[in-house]
Amino acid sequence: MEEVEGERILSGTILLGEDFEPFEGYLVLRRGVVAEVGSGRIDSDLDGIICPALVNGHIHLGDSVLKDPPYLPLEELVGPGGLKHRILQETPRREQVEGMKRSLSFMTKSGTCAFADFREGGVDGVDMLYEAMDGFGMIGRVFGRPDPGSVRVDERCWGVGISSTRDHPRYLVEEVVERARSEGKRVALHAGESGRDDIEDALSLSPDLLVHLTKAEEGDLKMVAEAGVPVVVCPRSNLVTGVGLPEVRRMLDMGILVGLGTDNVMLNSPDLFSEMEFLSKALLHNDRQVFMICTLNGARILGADDEAGAIRPGKRCRIMVIDNRSDKMWGVRDPLASLVRRAAPSDVLAVL
Structure with missing residues (x-):
């Protein structure tokens, strides 16, 4: 930048x-x-x-150390104990930071000015991201996760980023969300990615942002719209993992504020031009709407529309x-x- x-x-x-x-x-x-x-x-x-x-509304920059995973079901790739988490445990810290730097460098050169990262690894994960971000001048919104045994995310995080509610005990998710709210942080959740059984549960937590909703049905989208919750879609990632594609046109028709993300770097490069092309040609056939999703909508979702x-x-x-x-x-x-x-x-x- x-x-x-x-x-x-x-x-x-x-x-x-x-x-x-x-x-x-x-x-x-x-x-x-x-x-x-x-x-x-x-x-x-x-x-x-x-x-x-451009604004990348959802990315996992930590995954930059793995660029060519095999084609596997979603749970085997990114679920608890899946390939991604095993690779991250095995990879030295300096390589993880270098991987994030390389992805951030690519993003700045390819027109991305802001992003929202779902940051794993607790406080050390946040440390690595901020170390990688130094000097790039980007708007970074960090959605962190607590260290094991804690319900509090690092103070530098803009919000808390939770994988599917089915991945954690309900009481723990509620405590994490309550703590985040008490500190004025945003709450974002993955929902409706591999199944729709976690959508209503996610909405019951009054989130500020939902990610994916590939499995959402008409009734689910109506609930999201009535709650006024923005959604970030990641169609290229959903295509790779075989979970289907989000009903973006229906979301927009219902008045849902939709943003666009590239998701896991191991699955797709953080290239929003590729994401826009796919979204326009495969799902919307409306170039103006696609560009709005990738710029103005994303900036609004990330609270950055005063400078983007x-x-x-x-x-x-x-x-x-x-x-x-x-x-x-x-x-x-x-x-x-x-x-x-x-x-x-x-x-x-x-x-x-």
Whole structure:
């Protein structure tokens, strides 16, 4: 993430506001704030498609030490005692930190400005993530888990991140949630990933965020919508683990605030361009909605929409500039559609 200390002038096609309406002109970014937007072409530092940077609403960065697991059922991959947890126990700390750094480096170069990490490993796990994050300038929301024998997550965590309620005794989950609430932290849970039997149980804890809901039925989604709980979907991950795909269109029709995540790094690279392309082509066929899910919606879910999510004059913004003259993007006529369905990390000129 490139820090903007002084003034940068960007020109080209600007995707403005919450509707991402294309505007041909220039933008002056002064100390990270959009100081001016004007029509016409002027001498600029960068030229291309100027748009909000991306938000990864759900990731497990600790899994960066394993990039090529075998195809296994979900429980054997990530369940208690599964392959992922065995690998993490065997991997030296320095390698885990290095793996996170490599993933964070890839994310910043590929347009991601903010993320929510479900952090395992208690206090030491949080230490490793903060060590890896140093110098990247990203907005990181850490959903931690308590050390064994404790119900309290590290004070640096934005919230508590719980795997399925079926993985833990109910009384323990309630104590962890109660402690998190008493400290003003958010509560996020995986739910409805391999089965729908944990969705109602998760909702009974009044969560701030649910992840997956691939197995959710109409009645489940109605309960989520009525509770006003946001959902982060991870379709490429769900495809790999064979649990099905989320009913994203139905979620949106019901008014659920939906974000997008790449989930376990061992299953998929943290590449939101690939995630957007898949979501648009396989599930939504609505490029504007997909880009909103991956920018503005994600920023709102992570409480970061004051500095990410939309470009407006006077607003502090995380901005991405896309090369519309690259071999991949040459011939673009609809910049938003091409950005969602065709652009790749190699097309990112800068993230400011």
